[in-house]
Amino acid sequence: MxxxxxxxxxxxxxxxxxxxxxxxxxxxxxATAFHTTARRDILPPLPQRVDGTVNDPAPVPPTSPSHGSYHWTFDRLVAGSLIPLTVAPFAAGSLNPTLDALLCATILIHSHTGFQNIIVDYVPAYRMPRARKLFIWGLNAATAVVGLALYEFETSDVGITEAVKRIWTA
Missing domain, CATH: 1.20.5 (Single alpha-helices involved in coiled-coils or other helix-helix interfaces)
Incomplete structure (x- = not known):
């Protein structure tokens, strides 16, 4: 109105x-679509280097059976074997120390190869060779420490499946 x-x-x-x-x-x-934040690099760029000239072909890495499809197949087999190894002690109703040790070893191998794949994918050897070597040695040391801890837990304590059973029923 x-x-x-x-x-x-x-x-x-x-x-x-x-x-x-x-x-x-x-x-x-x-205007603000382009000027909302200032450009800040989180980390400085890694050192750049050029090997050879522009006309040189890209190097082809040597083939290895421990990489590529064999490595992927091994990772899938280990991951697939974790399912029956996790379910078997609870389905059978008996706690077998051999099955428990096999479960611990498979978990350790699965974790090690998974972290190794992460290092290989995200820490390139051609740009950061020292850092990659440091990460690989750190992973090997951590795997050894966790393997020793699982061995001690299996031999001097109740074991992994009994611990999971106790936590589940708590």
Whole structure:
């Protein structure tokens, strides 16, 4: 009802004002799309180097049966064997130390190969050879420590399946 009472001049002025505000808002939105944050590098770039010339072919790495499809197949077999090894002690109702040791070894191998794949994928040897070697040695040391801890837990305590059973029924 109030819009009818306004004069046409007031209506035209209000329309021009809202169009100007919308134009300013649109320009500000376009400008802020590119200027919202400052560009900051989280880490400095790694050292760059060029081996050879532009016309040299890319080096082809030597083939190895421990990498590629054989490695992937081994990882899938280990991961698939974890399912029956986890279910078998609880389904059979008996706690067998041999089965428990096999489960611990499979978990350890599965974890080691998984972390090794992460290191191979995300720490390239051609850019960071020392860091990659450090990560691989750290992984080997951690695997040895966890293997020793699992061995101690199996021999001097209740074992992994009994511990899981106790936690599950607690």
């Amino acid at each position: 109030t819009s009818i009472a306004r004069s046409s001049l007031l209506r035209q002025l209000a329309a021009a004002r809202s169009a100007t505000q919308q134009n300013v808002i649109a320009k500000a939105a376009r």
